[in-house]
Amino acid sequence: MFLSVLPFFYSPTNLRFAMFWKLAYNAFAVPAMLVGFHCAGCCNPKIQEGIIGRKRVFAELTDQLQRARGLEKTAWFHFTSVGEFEQAKPLIEAIYAETRIVLTFFSPSVAPNAKSYPYADAAVYLPLDTPGNAERLIRRIEPALIVFSKFDIWPNLVWKASKHEIPIIVVAGTLHAESKRLSGFAKPFFRSVHRHIRVHCAISDADAARFQQLCSSEHEIVVTGDTRYEQVYRRAISVEADAEFFPGQGSLKHPILIAGSTYTEDERVLLAAYRLLRESRPDNRPHLILVPHEPTPERIKEIRGHLMRERLAHLCFSDLRSEVDLSAVDVLIVDTVGLLAKLYRLADIAFVGGSFRGSVHNVMEPAAMAKPVIFGPTIQNAHEASLLVDQAGAKLVRTAQELADAITMWLDDADARTTAGTIGKRLIEENLGAVERTLVHLRRYV
Numbered sequence: 001m002f003l004s005v006l007p008f009f010y011s012p013t014n015l016r017f018a019m020f021w022k023l024a025y026n027a028f029a030v031p032a033m034l035v036g037f038h039c040a041g042c043c044n045p046k047i048q049e050g051i052i053g054r055k056r057v058f059a060e061l062t063d064q065l066q067r068a069r070g071l072e073k074t075a076w077f078h079f080t081s082v083g084e085f086e087q088a089k090p091l092i093e094a095i096y097a098e099t100r101i102v103l104t105f106f107s108p109s110v111a112p113n114a115k116s117y118p119y120a121d122a123a124v125y126l127p128l129d130t131p132g133n134a135e136r137l138i139r140r141i142e143p144a145l146i147v148f149s150k151f152d153i154w155p156n157l158v159w160k161a162s163k164h165e166i167p168i169i170v171v172a173g174t175l176h177a178e179s180k181r182l183s184g185f186a187k188p189f190f191r192s193v194h195r196h197i198r199v200h201c202a203i204s205d206a207d208a209a210r211f212q213q214l215c216s217s218e219h220e221i222v223v224t225g226d227t228r229y230e231q232v233y234r235r236a237i238s239v240e241a242d243a244e245f246f247p248g249q250g251s252l253k254h255p256i257l258i259a260g261s262t263y264t265e266d267e268r269v270l271l272a273a274y275r276l277l278r279e280s281r282p283d284n285r286p287h288l289i290l291v292p293h294e295p296t297p298e299r300i301k302e303i304r305g306h307l308m309r310e311r312l313a314h315l316c317f318s319d320l321r322s323e324v325d326l327s328a329v330d331v332l333i334v335d336t337v338g339l340l341a342k343l344y345r346l347a348d349i350a351f352v353g354g355s356f357r358g359s360v361h362n363v364m365e366p367a368a369m370a371k372p373v374i375f376g377p378t379i380q381n382a383h384e385a386s387l388l389v390d391q392a393g394a395k396l397v398r399t400a401q402e403l404a405d406a407i408t409m410w411l412d413d414a415d416a417r418t419t420a421g422t423i424g425k426r427l428i429e430e431n432l433g434a435v436e437r438t439l440v441h442l443r444r445y446v
Contacts, residue, residue: 021192025155030130049108054125061140064122073446074100076143080152081107087172087228088149090435092119099446102141106152134160145445150174155193162196167445171438172227173202175210176380182213190214199441203383225434233428236368239341248324255348255411257286260340261293261361262353269356271310272400289343291334300335307331347371349410360385367393367424372417374406393424
């Protein structure tokens with residue numbers, strides 16, 4: 001019986017097609033997300049933090065909006081985490097003077113940054129994507145425009161915004177080739193969502209072509225580029241040389257390998273590679289400056305335990321004094337936040353973490369500083385990482401041996417190191433301009 005009526009629902013021209021997906025999403029997916037979210041929160045402190053943060057969303061939002069600037073139009077920006085927030089920032093700052101700004105976010109990792117951001121009138125967690133929550137948010141915020149950064153698009157929010165005739169724009173849009181949204185059964189569902197999005201601003205021709213699979217020929221899909229290039233480049237060129245932030249820096253006698261935003265999975269490969277370097281070049285192995293993604297006391301303890309087992313001489317950044325001799329230190333653990341950009345300036349080679357865990361972190365920052373970059377195999381979340389590899393500004397490695405070989409090659413060939421860094425910086429510069437191209441579409445509505 002069910003199979004016999006599927007063709008009726010699947011007809012794109014039939015209103016019941018959309019009704020079918022709304023019913024299925026709200027009857028099955030939303031309850032499953034709620035149960036899964038709370039179950040995961042029992043053993044994951046980060047998820048538990050997000051659950052707690054969502055409990056007073058509407059009260060916090062009401063309070064913040066009462067104190068917000070009294071401007072005529074409001075732009076609502078949603079992003080999932082830190083990287084997507086970075087992509088939204090230059091757009092927010094460009095329209096802030098004449099537009100009230102409301103931010104919603106998903107991940108606890110971005111909560112402190114979003115809530116302290118000076119260009120936001122309100123910033124709260126996005127509550128669970130139920131029809132009731134979406135309706136309450138829209139009535140409370142009264143946006144003239146909703147902007148999704150990159151890919152974190154929520155169906156009920158889209159459907160309710162469409163009902164209220166609120167335009168929706170995706171900025172810095174990405175849809176990688178292996179995305180489940182393009183799979184056989186999922187594609188009709190996501191078509192029922194993306195058909196309500198006014199403009200898709202994609203970062204590349206390939207992403208635009210994939211978005212086209214979820215839209216009709218009438219939808220506006222444009223290639224505007226990645227707005228994060230401007231944000232990263234602006235920050236990179238503003239980082240000034242500052243010897244005072246790094247006590248004992250002058251005692252570093254070997255090349256410097258900066259490992260940024262690392263997780264345990266990255267460190268296993270990284271330290272195994274360092275062991276190989278210690279064996280192959282005992283008198284000229286690099287100093288490793290290790291910058292964990294979240295330098296909590298537990299993580300620092302974990303890292304120190306690993307280094308002691310490897311018998312690597314190490315020190316924490318917070319213990320540095322000007323009289324400390326770092327020449328015999330193998331690994332410096334950065335247990336202080338906010339230093340990575342300055343540290344990248346010192347690097348001879350940069351290793352970017354996340355790619356042995358699930359998704360690579362910001363490869364643009366060291367590239368913008370003309371540093372040769374190395375990362376692991378999981379880079380489908382970062383189009384720029386693929387571009388860097390294709391143009392020889394970066395190396396992708398899968399094993400500790402490959403990582404050790406890549407480091408050795410660049411340590412032994414200063415010209416190749418300089419060339420790779422120059423290629424990376426040029427790639428960043430060639431991709432500037434996405435902000436202005438994207439603003440053309442946002443300014444139609446705000």
